[in-house]
Amino acid sequence: MLRRPGPRPTGEGWAGGRLLPVLALLLSLLTACQPAGPVIGNPSQAGVGDAAQPSPHRGRTPGHVFVINLENKGYDKIWGDGSPAPYLSQTLRKQGVLLENYYGIAHNSLPNYLAQISGQPPNPSTKKDCHTYTEFMARSTDNLGRMDGDGCVYPADVPTVAGQLSAAGKTWKGYMEDMQHPCQHPSLGSDDTHVKATVGNMYATKHNPFVYFRSITSTPACSQNVVPFTDLARDLASVDTTPNLAYITPNLCHDGHDRPCVDGTPGGLPTSDQWLSAEVPAILASPAYRQDGMLVITFDESDGGATGPEEGTPGSVPGGTGGGKIGTLVLTPFSTAGATSVQPYNHYSLLASIEDYFSLPRLGGARDRGVTAFGDDVYQGS
Numbered sequence: 001m002l003r004r005p006g007p008r009p010t011g012e013g014w015a016g017g018r019l020l021p022v023l024a025l026l027l028s029l030l031t032a033c034q035p036a037g038p039v040i041g042n043p044s045q046a047g048v049g050d051a052a053q054p055s056p057h058r059g060r061t062p063g064h065v066f067v068i069n070l071e072n073k074g075y076d077k078i079w080g081d082g083s084p085a086p087y088l089s090q091t092l093r094k095q096g097v098l099l100e101n102y103y104g105i106a107h108n109s110l111p112n113y114l115a116q117i118s119g120q121p122p123n124p125s126t127k128k129d130c131h132t133y134t135e136f137m138a139r140s141t142d143n144l145g146r147m148d149g150d151g152c153v154y155p156a157d158v159p160t161v162a163g164q165l166s167a168a169g170k171t172w173k174g175y176m177e178d179m180q181h182p183c184q185h186p187s188l189g190s191d192d193t194h195v196k197a198t199v200g201n202m203y204a205t206k207h208n209p210f211v212y213f214r215s216i217t218s219t220p221a222c223s224q225n226v227v228p229f230t231d232l233a234r235d236l237a238s239v240d241t242t243p244n245l246a247y248i249t250p251n252l253c254h255d256g257h258d259r260p261c262v263d264g265t266p267g268g269l270p271t272s273d274q275w276l277s278a279e280v281p282a283i284l285a286s287p288a289y290r291q292d293g294m295l296v297i298t299f300d301e302s303d304g305g306a307t308g309p310e311e312g313t314p315g316s317v318p319g320g321t322g323g324g325k326i327g328t329l330v331l332t333p334f335s336t337a338g339a340t341s342v343q344p345y346n347h348y349s350l351l352a353s354i355e356d357y358f359s360l361p362r363l364g365g366a367r368d369r370g371v372t373a374f375g376d377d378v379y380q381g382s
Helices: 012-032 048-052 075-079 086-095 109-118 161-167 220-225 231-235 268-284 287-292 347-357
Strands: 064-070 097-099 102-104 137-141 147-150 172-176 226-228 245-249 293-299 328-331 339-341
Touching: 064 109, 064 268, 064 287, 064 347, 075 086, 086 268, 086 328, 109 161, 109 347, 161 172, 161 220, 161 245, 161 347, 172 220, 172 231, 220 226, 231 245, 268 287, 268 293, 287 293, 293 347
Parallel strands: 064 245, 064 293, 097 339, 172 226, 172 245
Antiparallel strands: 097 328, 137 147, 293 328
């Protein structure tokens, strides 16, 4: 127990004999009280992350964002005790910030991918993963740019974050594992022959959101920027060759979708984890990531079960939580390693965050006034 000091003596005897030990004791007590792995994004604990580990890079925002989407797993299975993905749930978890209340917006896969790059809401065809590559027919558009209608391929005047980045002089690429050639997609009106994996080709069109927008597929940008995953290793070699947005989709086995896989691999989360352990270190070691990078590892939707809070209720997020609770891990040199954010997020929040980082107008569902982009709970360079 500390005693209250009497009147302050003067002279060298005080500085050398009593003050320094008291200061040292106070410093040790303060250090011992610092939290490990803080919970942030909670109003009752505002500023905890900043106090625990001040960032030396204040005033900066990410210049290179990497997004990896995995498939169809709920929060408890991914992040809970006994997770079959120890590299993701333990090794990487200790290096990043876990967004505990992050949700998919719908079932099945496709609406979640489309939300991440355009902010467009689900429609009857996208909820069924668009097994036929039909044209989207709009009935109306609301004041946020969200289109009410049905179909798969959006007309050329529907914007995406890819187009926004290009217009702003920034770069983007979609890296699609097992895609046979750049910008691979069905012909308009035809059946999609890449719904299920086949031996030697586990590419899924429904996990490549860029090819559902005529603003991309009708331009040379598609062949230049929607490329096979094998291009990523070359592009990571320098800051100049790494796109500002790198959107990465593993194949139907490596993303955990199939179990077992057509090639005999077990599949599921264990196979996803092995793939991450082989591929993520190259991203984290790349010059662009080390300079100003952010890696987001998320899932499109949960594997069923309960959804999150109903929209408009406490803990909900605009755009909905219909895809279930998945959690998302964010890694960046500018975060508090091992932290947890309890702020509610969904895939519209991811789009809003990317657009905010690059000073772009928000699109569609990301424009909703209640959508929260990643803040100091995630990225402490701003």
